[in-house]
Structures are given as structure tokens and as C-alpha cells.
Amino acid sequence: MKFGVVVFPGSNCDRDMFDALLVDLKQEVQWLWHKDDQLTHFTTEDCLVLPGGFSYGDYLRCGAIARFSPMMQRVIDHAEAGGKVLGVCNGFQILCESKLLPGALLRNANQQFVCRNVYISDSERAVYQIPVAHGEGRYYADDRTLDQLEANGQVLFRYCTREGAITQTANPNGACRNIAGIRNAQGNVIGMMPHPERASSPSLGNLDGRTLLRKWILEQEPEPVG
Numbered sequence: 001m002k003f004g005v006v007v008f009p010g011s012n013c014d015r016d017m018f019d020a021l022l023v024d025l026k027q028e029v030q031w032l033w034h035k036d037d038q039l040t041h042f043t044t045e046d047c048l049v050l051p052g053g054f055s056y057g058d059y060l061r062c063g064a065i066a067r068f069s070p071m072m073q074r075v076i077d078h079a080e081a082g083g084k085v086l087g088v089c090n091g092f093q094i095l096c097e098s099k100l101l102p103g104a105l106l107r108n109a110n111q112q113f114v115c116r117n118v119y120i121s122d123s124e125r126a127v128y129q130i131p132v133a134h135g136e137g138r139y140y141a142d143d144r145t146l147d148q149l150e151a152n153g154q155v156l157f158r159y160c161t162r163e164g165a166i167t168q169t170a171n172p173n174g175a176c177r178n179i180a181g182i183r184n185a186q187g188n189v190i191g192m193m194p195h196p197e198r199a200s201s202p203s204l205g206n207l208d209g210r211t212l213l214r215k216w217i218l219e220q221e222p223e224p225v226g
Contacts, residue, residue: 001084001218002046004032004039006075008066013052013089013197020197021049024210025218037070039078047084047217048075050091052133052195062105062136063093072098085189086217089134092181092191101184101191102149103141108134109174117206118172120180120194121160122216123153128208129162130194132172137193139175139182146176153225156216157181157192188222 005018014031021027030041032048034055042048055066066072072094079085079100087095095101108114113135121127141149149155157180159171171178173193181192199209 001027002042003027003029003049004042004046005029005049005051006032006034006071007051008034008053008055008069010055010057011051011053011090013195016195017049017051017088017197020200020209020213024200025213027218032071034066034069034071037074039074042078042083044078044081044083047086048078050075050085050087050094051197052089052091055090055094058090058136061097063090063095063097066090066094067097076100079184079189082186082188082222084217084222087189087191088195088197089137089193092193093136095189095191100189101182102145103139103182105136105193106138106140107136108138108172114172116172118194119160119162119164119170120157121164121166122212123156125164126215127160127162127164128196128212129199129206130196130209130212131198132194134173134193137175138173139179139193141176149179149182150177152185154182154185155179156183156190157194183225185225186222187225190216
């Protein structure tokens with residue numbers, strides 16, 4: 001598998017993600033510029049990554065402008081052909097704006113930027129300590145969509161306590177049903193608000209992000225869920 005990290009104006013986690021994949025996970029990684037509209041070196045066996053940051057300054061709405069960049073059309077084509085796509089933080093917002101994932105990311109319930117370590121559990125009940133850093137990370141969808149996501153097994157990550165309990169006090173932004181990350185119905189597009197790339201190096205004292213990326217991106221074969 002080869003990885004392509006998309007760089008938008010205002011991206012600030014692209015280098016972190018690139019280094020986590022290249023140095024910590026020993027993967028082949030290439031930069032992808034937002035104005036380019038070709039993916040000739042990538043196949044559906046590869047993974048495209050939308051990193052965190054403030055694409056286009058988030059001047060209109062988080063991810064709303066990035067959604068129309070030339071490279072995003074190629075990302076959409078890649079996803080629709082079955083290729084893997086990962087969006088982290090602002091990348092998650094862009095995936096929702098692009099309709100590759102359902103729902104939206106709204107302003108945090110406390111109306112403040114949140115930047116700290118949190119715990120999340122995956123759909124297999126494993127618990128990870130992963131940093132968050134966002135002002136608009138509150139996942140929202142209507143009840144019908146939320147019920148469908150849960151019924152299909154599309155909710156991948158939820159905010160939890162260190163022990164894995166799904167409680168409101170463990171929810172840093174007021175996200176519906178403590179949702180921290182989801183995937184699409186085909187299983188090949190994943191979006192999450194926490195930053196696994198910031199917990200992938202021994203020098204940071206936390207390797208939970210590396211474990212998460214290896215389990216859900218490197219080793220996971222996309223397949224329809226439900």
C-alpha cells in the first residue's frame with residue numbers, strides 16, 4: 001500500500017501525518033498538492049489522507065472550500081472506485097462536506113477550542129489515548145442517520161473514559177452519541193476527529209496512534225459493512 005497526503009493552504013498536520021506514516025509505520029508516502037488533478041501513481045490498493053489543519057483558513061465553513069479543490073475530485077473518484085481514504089480532524093470535516101461521509105462537524109458544545117488528550121474506544125472495545133485539537137469537532141447527524149450508522153457498524157470510534165466507559169463526561173465536544181469517528185457503508189472511507197499521527201512516535205511518549213493506524217488502516221481490508 002502507498003499513501004498520498006493531500007496538502008491544502010492552511011494544513012498544519014500534514015507533516016505530522018507524513019512522518020507518522022513514513023518514519024513510524026515505515027510506509028511509502030507521497031505529497032499531493034491541492035491544485036493537482038491527477039493520481040496517476042495511485043491505485044485502489046492505496047490510501048489517500050486528508051490531514052488536519054485549517055484548509056483555506058476555514059473562512060467559510062470548515063472544509064467547505066477544500067471540498068471544491070481539484071485534488072478532492074480525484075479523492076472522490078478514488079473513494080467511489082473502492083480505494084481507501086482517511087480524513088483526520090479537518091480531513092473529517094472535508095469528507096463530510098464532500099458527502100463521502102454522512103453528517104456534519106459543528107462548533108463544540110462549550111463554544112471553545114479543545115486541545116488535550118482524550119480516550120476513544122474502537123468498535124472492538126480497544127481503548128486508545130489520542131490528542132484532539134479542534135473548535136468544530138462536534139459530530140452531528142439526525143437520529144435516523146445515527147441509528148443507521150450504528151446498525152451498520154459504521155461508528156468506529158467513540159469518546160470514552162480510560163476504562164472504556166462511554167460517558168458524557170468523557171465527551172470533549174458534545175458529539176452525538178460520543179462519536180469520534182465513522183466509516184462509509186462500503187468500509188473504505190474513514191473520518192475521525194482525534195489525531196493518531198500525534199501519538200505515533202516514542203519521543204512523544206505515546207504509541208496508541210500508531211497502533212490505531214496499523215489496525216484500522218494498514219491491516220484492515222475495506223469491505224461493505226452492515
